[in-house]
Amino acid sequence: MLGMRDDAYPQGTLGVNDDAIAQKDKFDRSVFKLNGYIPRIAIMGGTFDPVHYGHMVAAEAVRQEFGVDEVRFIPAHSPPHKEAGGRADPWHRYMMTALATADNRAFFPSMIEIERGGKSYAVDTVRALRRELGGDAKIYFITGADAVLEILTWKEPDALLSVCDFVAVTRPGYKRETLLAFIEKLGKDSGGKIHFLEVPALAISSSDIRARVFLGKSAKYLMPDRVLDYIEKHGLYAMPRDSAARRSAEAVLEYLRANISGERLAHTMGVAEQSVRLAQVHGEDIELAYLAALLHDCAKELPGGEISRLAVQGGAVLDELTAAFPVLLHGDAAAQLAPAMFGIDDPRVLAAVRSHTIGRPGMSALEKILFIADTLDTGRDAEAGDTHRDRRAKIRDLAFSQRNLDAAVYETLALKRDHTLGKGAKMHPLADTALEHYRPVSL
Numbered sequence: 001m002l003g004m005r006d007d008a009y010p011q012g013t014l015g016v017n018d019d020a021i022a023q024k025d026k027f028d029r030s031v032f033k034l035n036g037y038i039p040r041i042a043i044m045g046g047t048f049d050p051v052h053y054g055h056m057v058a059a060e061a062v063r064q065e066f067g068v069d070e071v072r073f074i075p076a077h078s079p080p081h082k083e084a085g086g087r088a089d090p091w092h093r094y095m096m097t098a099l100a101t102a103d104n105r106a107f108f109p110s111m112i113e114i115e116r117g118g119k120s121y122a123v124d125t126v127r128a129l130r131r132e133l134g135g136d137a138k139i140y141f142i143t144g145a146d147a148v149l150e151i152l153t154w155k156e157p158d159a160l161l162s163v164c165d166f167v168a169v170t171r172p173g174y175k176r177e178t179l180l181a182f183i184e185k186l187g188k189d190s191g192g193k194i195h196f197l198e199v200p201a202l203a204i205s206s207s208d209i210r211a212r213v214f215l216g217k218s219a220k221y222l223m224p225d226r227v228l229d230y231i232e233k234h235g236l237y238a239m240p241r242d243s244a245a246r247r248s249a250e251a252v253l254e255y256l257r258a259n260i261s262g263e264r265l266a267h268t269m270g271v272a273e274q275s276v277r278l279a280q281v282h283g284e285d286i287e288l289a290y291l292a293a294l295l296h297d298c299a300k301e302l303p304g305g306e307i308s309r310l311a312v313q314g315g316a317v318l319d320e321l322t323a324a325f326p327v328l329l330h331g332d333a334a335a336q337l338a339p340a341m342f343g344i345d346d347p348r349v350l351a352a353v354r355s356h357t358i359g360r361p362g363m364s365a366l367e368k369i370l371f372i373a374d375t376l377d378t379g380r381d382a383e384a385g386d387t388h389r390d391r392r393a394k395i396r397d398l399a400f401s402q403r404n405l406d407a408a409v410y411e412t413l414a415l416k417r418d419h420t421l422g423k424g425a426k427m428h429p430l431a432d433t434a435l436e437h438y439r440p441v442s443l
């Protein structure tokens, strides 16, 4: 790869500024290893699904601060720590990385992990690079705060730490102190060379971008325009136009627009957004999460008698509380309407719709996601006299940052309980059972 450097910097395109000339000189020296020049290469590893300015700012900061000749952006073929579903394929991720890095003289996309195939382990990649560059070369592996905190769960962490240096860069949502303490401990324990670098805080993530694109929200200025153009051109992260899920979603939306209040529609869209974001973060199917959210309140404004009739038809058993308050069964009623009216019969979606009001012990991840999303809808924060804002912030933190769905379900149930009891109403026994089920062991 280094042998290509002269082609990459054709004569005549340089000379525009001194910095570029200095860069070229460095590269030439690295190519011919004149004067014992030791190449300095940084690796920016990731899924790049898609690549964004958060990655690029981190790479640029490392290039500058560590005098790195070249930063290689290496899309993983198959990231060991991420769920397989719903990702853009490796070729698209590589192409986006190539587009994003094209205008930086020191940034290069690399196919090494994609060509190797299978699960992409950093240690294999760094070893290959070490073989290519020789024992003297300086190799820096760049990781964001989230990634570095997980490093001990990677394959052969000790070997990895001995074969290259690490640069841990700050990332919004992760405490600087936690990162520093971890680095210090790791540095001592492993004898590895770990550096800390503060980079301009960009609260950008690929999962947020994918959720935005899926929901039809703007993702401009979060990544280079040409990457966004590529996403649009290839329809990445969106629901395919001709898919059954898309047709179902449109049918539900049409029904909601005609049959439910504007307020409820706004809430439904808010829940859909939270649901999709949670599914992104937790590696669950975002189409299912979206459909479940669209459906969840579609029967809520029906007359009580109609709600219980539908719910019972679907197998629900009336008890004292639900007989008196049929609205508690609007999830069951919605699940009963979904197959016939909108062609949605996926049992995973229907289960989530059914349990979203009361909850139950042993919920699936999708059920938990809808249950939490319903409470997190940000529209609720704007509601007058809202006293639950702080508790919702806690739920948001548990679900999104700490990625602990069970703890978030527990807090959601506790919030619902306090709200219900506060109104002088009764908690459904199933919700009580669920609360006990999800109560964290340490509490």
Ligand code: ATP
Pocket: 045, 046, 047, 048, 049, 053, 054, 055, 058, 142, 143, 144, 145, 146, 147, 148, 169, 170, 171, 172, 202, 203, 204, 205, 206, 207, 208
């Ligand atoms: P996803 O949301 O799908 O997990 P991501 O935005 O975290 O995507 P990755 O491809 O997982 O992107 O990240 C690759 C590397 O870049 C990781 O080390 C990660 O910590 C780092 N990184 C990603 N975004 C940022 C950012 N905004 N600031 C600093 N580092 C970042």
Ligand code: MG
Pocket: 146
């Ligand atoms: Mg990530």
